[in-house]
Amino acid sequence: MSILYLAVVQHINTADNLFLADTLRAVQADLADKRTVNNELLADEVPPGTTGYFVRVLDLTTKEVIAEEPEIGDHLPPLRFPEALSEHRIPTEGLEYQTPNGHWFLLMSASAILNSNSPKPVLIQVAQDRSDDKEFTKNFGKLLAGVLIGGIVCSAAIAFWSAKRALRPLQEMATATERVQASQLHQRLGRGRWPSELIALAAGFDQMLARLEESFDRLSRFSADLAHELRTPIQNLRGGAEVALTRTRTAEEYREVIELSIEEYQRLSSMIDSLLFLARSENAETRLNRVKFQIGPEIDKILDFYDAAAREREIDLTRFGDGELYADPMLFRRAINNLISNALQHAPTAGQIRVLVVIELDHEVQIAVQDNGCGIGPEHLPRIFDRFYRVDAARSSGSASTGLGLAIVKSIMELHGGSARAESELGAGTKVTLTFPGEQR
Numbered sequence: 503m504s505i506l507y508l509a510v511v512q513h514i515n516t517a518d519n520l521f522l523a524d525t526l527r528a529v530q531a532d533l534a535d536k537r538t539v540n541n542e543l544l545a546d547e548v549p550p551g552t553t554g555y556f557v558r559v560l561d562l563t564t565k566e567v568i569a570e571e572p573e574i575g576d577h578l579p580p581l582r583f584p585e586a587l588s589e590h591r592i593p594t595e596g597l598e599y600q601t602p603n604g605h606w607f608l609l610m611s612a613s614a615i616l617n618s619n620s621p622k623p624v625l626i627q628v629a630q631d632r633s634d635d636k637e638f639t640k641n642f643g644k645l646l647a648g649v650l651i652g653g654i655v656c657s658a659a660i661a662f663w664s665a666k667r668a669l670r671p672l673q674e675m676a677t678a679t680e681r682v683q684a685s686q687l688h689q690r691l692g693r694g695r696w697p698s699e700l701i702a703l704a705a706g707f708d709q710m711l712a713r714l715e716e717s718f719d720r721l722s723r724f725s726a727d728l729a730h731e732l733r734t735p736i737q738n739l740r741g742g743a744e745v746a747l748t749r750t751r752t753a754e755e756y757r758e759v760i761e762l763s764i765e766e767y768q769r770l771s772s773m774i775d776s777l778l779f780l781a782r783s784e785n786a787e788t789r790l791n792r793v794k795f796q797i798g799p800e801i802d803k804i805l806d807f808y809d810a811a812a813r814e815r816e817i818d819l820t821r822f823g824d825g826e827l828y829a830d831p832m833l834f835r836r837a838i839n840n841l842i843s844n845a846l847q848h849a850p851t852a853g854q855i856r857v858l859v860v861i862e863l864d865h866e867v868q869i870a871v872q873d874n875g876c877g878i879g880p881e882h883l884p885r886i887f888d889r890f891y892r893v894d895a896a897r898s899s900g901s902a903s904t905g906l907g908l909a910i911v912k913s914i915m916e917l918h919g920g921s922a923r924a925e926s927e928l929g930a931g932t933k934v935t936l937t938f939p940g941e942q943r
Contacts, residue, residue, distance in 0.1 A: 503646045503647075503649070503650045506646065507639075507642065507643055507646050510639070510642060511639050514635050514638070514639065518596075518608050518630055518632060518635065519594060519595050519596055519608070519610075521555075521630065522596050522608060522610045522628050522630055523592050523593065523594060523610065525555065525557070525628050526592050526593075526610055526612045526626055526628050527592050529557060529559075529614065529626050529628070530590065530592075530612060530614040530626065533559070533614045533615065533616050533617070533624065533626070534614070534615055534616075534617050535617060554630060554631030554632075554633075554634070555628070555629070555630050555631075556570075556571045556574035556578070556628070556629045556630075556631075557570070557571060557574070557626070557627070557628055557629075558570035558571070558574050558578075558580065558626070558627040558628075558629075559616075559624050559625070559626055559627075560580060560624065560625040560627065561622070561623075561624060561625070562586075562613055562623040562624055562625045563623065565580065565625075567580070568616075568624060574627075574629055577601050577605065577607070577629075578599070578601070578607060578609070578627075578629050580627060582599055582609065583597070583609045583610075583611045583627045583629075584596070584597045584609060584610070584611050585611065586611040586612050586613045586625055586626075587612065587613075588613075590612060590613050590614060590615070591612070592612050593610055593611070593612065596608040596609050596610040596630075597609045597610070598632070604633075605631060605633045606631070606632040606633050606635075606636045607629045607630060607631055607632060608629065608630045608632050609627070609628075609629050610627070610628045610629075611625060611626065611627050611628075612625075612626050612628075613625055613626070614626050671696055671697055671700055672700070675691060675696070675700065675703070675704065675707075678691055679691075679707070682711065687711055687714055687715035687718055688715060689711070690708045690711060690712075691704040691707055691708055692704065692708070720888070723888070723890075728777075728889075728890065732770070732773075735766040735769050735770050736770075738762075738766050739763055739766050739767075742759050742762055742763060743759070743763075745759075746759045773906065776906040776907075776909075776910055777906070779910060779913070780889065780906070780909060780910060780913055783910075783913035783914070783916070783917055790829070790830040790833070790917060790918065791830050791831075791832070792828055792829055792830055793828070793829075793830075793831060794826055794827070794828050794941070795826070795827060795829075795831055796824065796825075796826060796827075797824055797825050797826070797827050797859050797867070797869065798821065798823075798824035798825075798859065800831065800834065800835060800838070801821050801838060801857055801859070801869075802821060803835075804835060804838050804839050804842055805819045805821060805842070805857070807839075808842055808843070808846060811846060812846065812855070815846075815849075815851050815852075815853075816851055816852040817846065817849050817851070817852070817853050817854065817855060818853070818854045818855070819842075819855050819857075820854070820855070820856055820857070821856075821857040821858075821859070822856065822857070822858050822859065823858055823859030823860055823861075824859055825859055825860075825861040825867060827867050827938055828938075828940075828941040829918055829938055830917075830918070833914045833917065833918075834914075836910065836914065837910070837911045837914045837915070837936060838857075838869070838871070838936075840907040840908065840910055840911050841871040841907075841911060841934050841936075842855065842857070842871060843907065844907050844908065845871055845872075845873040845875070845932075848873060848875040848876065848932070849873040849874065849875045850874065850875055850876075853873060853874050853875065854873070854874050855871065855872070855873050856870075856871075856872045856873075857869065857870070857871055857872075858870040858872065864940060865939075865940025865941065866937055866938065866939060866940055867937070867938040867940070868935055868936070868937050868938075869935070869936045869938070870933055870934065870935040870936075871933070871934050872931060872932070872933040872934075873931045873932055873933075874930065874931035875931050875932060876928065876929060876931075877926045877927050877928040877929055877930055877931055877932055878893055878924070878926035878928070878932055879893070879926075879928060880926075883924055883925075883926060886908055886924055887908045887909055887911070887912040887922065887924075888909060889905065889906055889909040890905040890906065890909075891905060891909075892905050908922075908924075908934075911934075911936070915936055915937075915938075918938055918939070919939050920936065920937045920938045920939055921936075921937045922934065922935070922936050922937075923935050923937075
């Protein structure tokens with residue numbers, strides 16, 4: 503807008519200056535051919551059909567007026583005009599002047615020679631009334647300012663409306679998310695109702711809700727299972743104490759009650775230790791003490807520990823394969839110990855437990871513990887690594903079991919960046935495979 507305004511004003515000013523310069527040049531040429539000059543002659547110097555142009559001729563030496571149009575004398579004294587350039591040169595730009603009554607004029611001066619009996623130097627003064635031009639530029643500026651302000655207001659209104667319309671889906675999405683509560687994690691935003699730009703956001707939010715729902719359900723099940731697991735030993739302890747206090751008993755009877763209580767205390771202590779380990783393993787700042795060690799000797803030590811229990815039930819414990827592993831030795835032993843302990847609980851008399859060590863081409867280490875027990879149904883396999891999850895009474899008959907062994911194994915593998923998976927067939931046994939990443943990872 504400013505550039506347009508300046509361009510129009512500049513064009514008007516240039517046109518007026520050119521016209522005045524041409525008028526001066528024409529008057530100079532006419533005076534050079536005339537011996538006398540009068541007011542009528544000056545009136546003829548203004549092109550026909552033009553108004554607001556005035557001419558005055560003065561004696562260059564005495565500054566006396568030789569001839570002038572009456573109107574110029576009423577508004578513009580000779581002293582208000584600029585000095586003429588030397589050597590009869592025509593100026594390219596005039597002087598603007600405002601009269602006391604508010605009229606604007608553009609003034610120019612130039613010297614000339616009057617062709618009288620003896621050449622006489624004269625001063626030509628030309629004026630143009632620019633009041634209409636000033637009024638036009640003023641109104642034009644107001645018009646442009648109005649257009650600019652109106653454009654800004656309209657643009658702001660359109661931008662506000664467009665932004666409000668564009669942000670409406672986000673507002674609806676925010677309203678939908680506000681309705682999500684712990685009891686309504688099943689709700690989803692869906693994809694069909696949103697613009698293409700928000701589909702990825704809605705999909706990501708739905709995936710987050712799915713993860714939260716799964717985690718919340720798992721936490722709810724864990725809380726219920728934990729309460730159930732703690733209630734049993736506490737009821738046993740309370741029941742034993744109440745029975746013991748029903749009457750006076752001998753020291754031997756009290757000793758027996760205390761010994762039974764110690765077994766329950768040990769079970770509670772083991773459960774608490776396991777839960778603390780699981781809580782620490784979920785902390786992102788938990789650090790592993792990784793070193794390189796041979797797998798075979800570590801597994802053999804664990805098998806030697808369970809050798810007496812295995813011989814008693816005529817179970818064959820065997821290791822196949824060996825290799826080098828980069829891991830935390832203590833956590834490695836705990837994971838293998840849990841798997842072998844679990845396998846011993848469910849292996850049949852005169853059964854077999856095999857520990858297989860395989861080094862893959864990409865340096866991954868796979869360690870599998872396999873028994874030939876009763877096996878696990880396919881509906882239970884996805885959940886056997888959950889905390890406190892038990893398949894059935896037949897697989898959890900041991901009173902020392904807390905249902906946390908496989909959950910600890912899974913946490914240990916996640917700390918190492920590996921994985922644990924189970925394969926089983928009813929009546930044929932179960933195989934649990936641990937996969938450790940190579941050192942280069």
